[in-house]
Amino acid sequence: MRPSFHPRLMNGPFGDPGLFVPFVFDKRAFLFDIGDIQSLDGRDVLKISHIFVSHTHIDHFIGFDRLLRICLGRDKTVHIYGPAGIHRNVEGKLAGYTWNLVQNYENRFVLNVSEVTPSRIHTQTYHCRDRFLLKSPPRTVPFSGKLLAEPSLSVSSEILDHDIPCLGFALTERFHVNIMKDRLTALGLPVGPWIGLFKKALFEGRSPAMEIAVPLGKDSEIRRYPLGELSADIARITPGQKIAYVTDAADTPANREKIRRLALDADQLFIESAFLAEDREMAERKHHLTAHRAGALAGEAGARQFTLFHFSPRYTGREQVLIDEATAAYHTAVRSEASRRP
DSSP states (O other), rough: OOOSSSOOSSOOOTTTOOOEEEETTTEEEEEEEEEEESSHHHHHHHHHHEEEEEEEHHHTTHHHHHHHHHHHTTSSEEEEEETOOOOOOHHHHHHOOOOOTGGSSSSSSEEEEEEESSSSSEEEEEEETTOOOOOOOOOOEEEESSEEOSSSEEEEEEESSSSSSEEEEEEESSSSEEEEEEHHHHHHHOTTTHHHHHHHHHTTTTTTTTTEEEEEETTEEEEEEEEEHHHHHHEEEEEOOEEEOSSOOOOOHHHHHHHHTTTTTTEEEEEEEBBOOGHHHHHHTTTOOHHHHHHHHHHHHTTEEEEEEEOGGTTTTTTHHHHHHHHHHHHHHHHHHHOOOO
16 A cells, blocks of 8 residues: 555654655645654745644744745644634734735635644634734634544544643545556556546545546547546555654643543554653653553553654764663553553
């Protein structure tokens, strides 16, 4: 299976947190946290449609300015989700600049910023050509764990405790459509944009009788297939990817339960590991996880793979110690979970 998402941490384990998730079959990307984003070139930044901010400590939010600089003057909408206070934080960033000339921009750049609270999501819209001044009250919808729902994917969240509200996230693909290229060749069908429309129809649950137009590239010839027939001929449906992202969470029973729920059966879990278990008292004071706890949670959640990040600089040169501690805890937890199954 060729995955739909290729997630990568933007910085090393001692750098600012941030997970960049480009879409393989689309010029689009998600971003989880927006710390230092200098490693992303302008083309990557312009792919970002949604940003999911865990909290607004400087190392998780300082990249907002670079995003703003690259997107100004573009015809683009960026959706930002964050914890309580994110509106105030974004407005503070925007207030730091003078916007007297933006009405001359021809393109429409918009920020949709959603503040996540235990029961509601409040969304404010900031238009560049309005100098980012608010023109209408926030739109409010209930929050029951899901931030975003599209035909092919969803993003869910848990509100964790970092002595302030801090969001953890999970990106879940509904299912994965594998195109069998040997079947395309056998049918004489070319690869092209029509495949994206075909997949979109599957994700939207369209009727099997719906016709899919396939341009053959020969004198503008078009061949038409019923969706159900084409799916049976060229596609294999498999479970979708799940990617979880957890950072800056105190090691409390409530947080542990929420993290396990968020990361349940994840293909990849990106989880902070600020301290070693021998320094757990410091971890408690700073409301962070230890490497041991991070590995154990990954195993208890059944995550198939996990990646550590957000190491304290006190461990510079000792990265492998953190990895080894988490790996040992992971395998212990996996064995323990397996022994409980009938």
